[in-house]
Amino acid sequence: MINLGISDSLFIAFLPIKMAESARGGAWTLPAVYCPIYLIFHFGSIYASVLFLTALSVGRYLSVAFPIRYQMYKRPRYSCAVSLGLWILVASHVSFIFLVEAAGGGGQGGAANASVCYGNFTGAQLDLVVSLRLELCVVLFLLPLAVTTCSYLGCARALGRSQLPRRKRNKALRVAAATLFLYVACFAPYNLSHLVGYARHENVAWRHDVLLLSAANAFLDPLVFFCSSSALQRAAKVRWHGARQWTGARKERLTRFWHSAISREKGPGVDLPRPASPSP
Template structure:
């Protein structure tokens, strides 16, 4: 393990010699996969978000902003791909390095904040449908979105005022690679962990726990709808933790314990593997949106049914079509349906309307 000092790029800074092979093996696969899958998926999500905005649904504002953050990061992937394929040698200027770095971190924290906005909006819609209706308007969603983008942009400008390129012992120009961690990075990492991850995950968990409690107590909501909501909530939390949790934990580990090149080399692979997981958020967001949107979900069911018919699976197709189009109450006998009507009409007017029209996009 060696140290290196280069006065042209980073004065009086020690740079560690670290094995970057994970960048040439794992990261190209991740970047290509995320670009090929994430670009069309996010374009489709952007279109459906636009349709929601046309019908004055404030969730469309949050979803479009979430998708734009993903697309901006996807546009930077060719630059990162070239960087890792050239053995971590940045061939562009420092300004381009800062722009790509901003897009990387903007995707992480803007995605987190808009996921929280969506969860809080659903919480207000389901738990307090009439009390906070003024907070669930198009104007409020636009104001919150502008505030989030402005906050993250100003934060990035403040954080990235330091030099972001340096030379390693192999004479490669590295971008956003500081090993061991620099003193000025500690405060940035603490802010990102507590304000950018821990507080949002608390909001998200609180909102969805309250939503699940209301759904569980709702007697007028169909069992199928309850199951869909529970699956969506669980998927959102799992994806949030998998995509962003490991990276923030390893970031704090580095901030607390990384003081030598030996420790930096020890955690390098696992830290960068956790960083690569954040890229999969660009794919997870559109997938979640498809399950969160009732109309989009039906579109995918229609496409699936067409494929089944094409492959001569008409019998299966007819079965699934009946299940998707026939409510559970209709499948009861007429006598039983008449007995349940009096009870269902009272609670379904409130619970089903809220859970189907407000929880879903």
């Protein structure tokens, strides 16, 4: 969960650069050396979110299907090792950006030329880009999608056979269905552009539009996991109740101050009008 939050935060942190680029019609106004660095964090955060959502789905399935054995083998060092492995997997794949730079030989068609970042490719670059995008789609999306789908279907079967109360079982099923729906809706269109680009051997123009759905995932993930965590919901209720008490106390103090101010203005011995008591 922490690593998913880190990947979503990285994506949001670099999102203003993408917004500024889109507002200028795709023109890259920063120095060319920053383009590959920006793209590494941009693509890396997207696919890191995919992999960590997959890891969470596997963890949920194991906790439902094999609760006792899962708790026996659940250790922080194992989680850290898996997280580190996923980060290394993402970093090794997004490093293809530097391969694109090398294929362009530093010419005008490089990943970052004078006006466009990762948009105008030479023939040699395009051959490499469409192939590597296909590899990204298969390894970092289609395979995790298959694992995630199987995990949540396994969760549904295990919950159907469990003795949990119906209310808790239905809540868990709704959370699983919502998470899987967001997973597909946010990441599938962008990765579909990789498949279309490979089939047509071109840099499809609408891939920048469907990237907005991937951006939405960074904002929807916290909502989904808030709904799935009873501890977070209880903490939110406590905070909300405390905020209401604090607001009520401040409101009462302001009311008393207002009445005392009116009393001083009217002088001593003058009572404030009181609201009429309701008729019996």
